[in-house]
Amino acid sequence: MNRLKDATSPYLLQHADNPVEWFEWGEDAFAEAARRNVPLLISVGYSACHWCHVMAHESFEDEGTAALMNEHFVNVKVDREERPDVDAVYMAATQAMTGQGGWPMTVFATPGGHPFYTGTYFPRPQFQRLLAGVSNAWNGDREAVLEQSSKIVEALNERSALPSGPLPTPDTLARAVQSLSRSFDQVRGGFGGAPKFPPSMALEFLLRYGAAAEPRTGAEGGEPEDRREPGAGAGAGAGAPTATAMAGRTLEAMARGGIYDQLGGGFARYSVDADWVVPHFEKMLYDNALLLRVYAHWWRLTGSALGRRVALETADWLLAEMRTPEGGFASALDADSEGVEGKFYAWTPEEIHEVLGEEDGAWAVALYEVTGTFEHGTSVLQLLSDPDDAERSARVRAELLAARAHRVRPGRDDKVVAAWNGLAIAALAETGALFDRPDLVEAARAAAVLLDGSHMDGDRLLRTSRDGRAGANAGVLEDYADLAEGLLTLYGVTGEVRWFHRAGALLETVLDRFADGSGGFFDTADDAERLFQRPQDPTDNATPSGQFAAAGALLSYAALTGSARHREAAEAALGTVTVLADKHARFAGWGLAVAQAAVSGPVEAAIVGPLDDPATSALHRTALLSPAPGLVVALGEPGSAEVPLLEGRGLLDGAPAAYVCRGFTCRMPVTTPAGLRAELAS
Structure with a gap:
């Protein structure tokens, strides 16, 4: 019996009519494998994965292959987006055993869940031979299989955690820029060769570094002026390109290539070639949320007309294509339509x-x-x-x-993932504020309302919802951290203090439930389901690592509150950045971006005045336009005390005032945008 018909995951529902007798991940599958004394076959994928569809059509919809699977295994289908913890531990095993990973991921495990053979996509003839071979080994030489499994689990659990160093310094960050420049493609943009993935987190770091350490290229003394972009080599000069130039060349190349949908907006998952021409066509919420924010920040720093256009088109695409009726944002659009990749x-x-x-x-x-x-x-x-x-x-x-629009559209995975919606909230709130688009800010607010309601179970965050109904899966570290980041950004844009308080509550759970006792964080809470390994990966992947995302949110919260506890936790979590900066900067982009904010202060701007006063709005907008790395903005009425950065700050001679601070040490207040720009620049 296929048990996926009642699943909430769109990916699992894609397999609900397979002749395979699928189980969802859970105790029922483990108990059945133990009862039958057969291995688990764990298949991990996601709804927009092209090769997942290929393997499904070739093997899981094939009666003969399904019969082999049902006879010899208990088959478990996992949506990696719903269960990133399950995906993480088996991906670590797959990479350790095969030297590579990817999806679909195919894992053979003991009834207790310990892996003993792994792989990714298998064509049907090879997969059928593999099924027979694994079954024969299990029945004919089980001691060897169990010994292999024990050694794998032991080796994975004995892997030492990534060592941690001191808080990154300006010299650490300069070396990271040099490291990135060594793999930078000056002709095509990006880093390394094909395939090329959007390096969103590294680009955010480069823009922050450029804002802090390189001459400004935008309009000084006012808002950025839209301007046409320079040629491909601009800013590089002789020798290594600057951080701003590397970011700009990459952002331009992606925006002009086939990886960007030139008609409808939005970016595909990656380019299969080095020139950003031929995409792998699925569109992911997390990519587009991250890139939306980076393109807006590019415009803010340089005045790039292309940055402005792409930011607004991407934001419009998010609202048109990815918004759910409940106000959240769907996870992904499929690569295929009518069974053909990219046909749409x-x-x-x-x-x-x-x-x-x-x-x-x-x-x-x-x-x-x-x-x-x-x-x-x-x-x-x-x-x-x-x-x-x-x-x-x-x-x-x-x-x-x-x-x-008359073509058959790709399918949409309409589950709402807390972490990725947190990224979207931050991006839409900032973009709406920068480009005077209140509809974008309202969309960010609506997503925050959904998550603050449907995804909260007491003080605990649930990872997913669909049709307004939350799933049962507990939030992981990235969910808490990315949502806290989004809510703090939304507070800075709107002045609505509820988002500040909710972010603080989420971060309390991070500190209480996820800390590893050595300055880092596990990816799952201390009371989460016990897997054969507790996942912990401080490096970035397609999204910021949970640890670096937590560091960023903790740093911003500390800047708003003056909390030494939160600041110290952020700095401790950034210790791995120092280790990664020289040789592996591409896998620490978000950590480097947060470290740049920490080295720079970050700057704190307290804007005090009636929220409906144009003078308050002018000061607020001036603060938000500053490219100061990691800048935090507190906005409130005179006498506001709920946000500590505002406490004791008042009007100046009856006029709205702005206070620029670092570490809660503030300069004299100013009342004009020009005065605030000068204070922020200093």
Whole structure:
């Protein structure tokens, strides 16, 4: 019997009609494996995973393969997005045993859950042979299998945690920039070769470093001025490029390449080539939330017109494509439609001519580089330079987008993940404030309301919900940390103190339930389900590591409260950054970004005045426009005391005032945007 029909995960529901007798992860599966005395076959994937679909079609929908699986194994299907802890421990085993990892992940384990053979995607003939071979080994030489499993688990548990060093210094951060420059692709942008993933966290660090340590390239003394981007080598000069130049070249290359949806907005998961042309087509919430914030910060630092455009298009895409009826944001869009990867996004010249006519069609084919770069003579669209005729470009884009709307759309995984919604809340709140888009701020607020309601169980956070109904899976470290980051950002934009208080409560749980006793954090709480290993990975992956995300939120909260406890916890968690900075900076981007904020203070801006006073709004906006790394903003009415940074701060001669502080030591208050800019610049 397939037991997935009542699952809440869209990924599990994709397998509910398989002839495989799937179990969800849980005690029922372990008990059944023990009763039958057969191994577990644990298959881990996610809804937008192309090769997960391929293996499902080839093997899990095949009656013969399913019969082998059902006869010899208890089969468990896991949504890695719902259970990142389960994914993490088995991915560690897979990487240790095979030297690589990925999804779908295929794990054979004892009835107790201890792995003894692992892999990723297997074509059906190979998979059938593997099923027979593993079953024969289990039945014919079980002692050897169990010994292998014991050695694997012992080796994984004996792996020493990543050593920790002192708090990073300015010299540590400079060495990290040098490390990144050694793998920087000056021609194409990005780091290393194909495949290329959006290096969102490293880009955030480079922008923060550029703001702190390099000459400003934006408009001094006012708001950033939109300007056309320079050429590919701009800012590099002779020798190594600057941090700002590396970030800018990469952001430009991604925005102009096929990895970015030139019609509808939003970024694909990664580029299979080094030129950012051919994407792996799924679109993930976390990528787009992180990139939205980075593009907005790029504009804030440099005045990039491209940064502004892409930030706003990505924000609009999030609201149009990813927002759920309850106000949250869905996890992902699939790579496939009609069983073909990328079919929704790719075009032939003939299709473009059919939509636009000959004259506009020829112009659009040239503009978007429709030269058969993908499969079957199709192309993804690129925009390697801005068109000379902006009005014509807007009209052509709108017509192509309208025509594309009639195609079969990729599927959407509409579960709401707390961590990724936290990233979206931060990005939308900041982008809305920077570009005067109150609808974006309202979208961030609505997501926060959903999470503050549906995802809270007392003081504990639940990881997922769907249709407004929370799942049973406990939040992991990244959920608490990313949501706290998002709520602190939302408070800084709106002045609504409830978000400050909720963030503080989440961080209390982080300190009480996740600390490892050595300055770091486990990825699961101390009362979470016991796996064969308690996951703990301080390095970034597709999203900021839970440890670095916690450090960032703790640092911001300390800056708003003056809490030495939170500051010390943040600094202790950043010790691994010092170890990673020289050779592995790409895997510590968020930690480096937080470390840059810590080295810089961070700067604290307290804005005091009636919230409906234009003078208060002008000071508030000036503060938010500052690129000071990790800047925290407290906003409140005169006499506000709930946020400690505001306590004792009042109007100046009856006028709204701004106080610029570091470590709760404040300079004289100012009452004008120009005065505040000067204080922030100093």
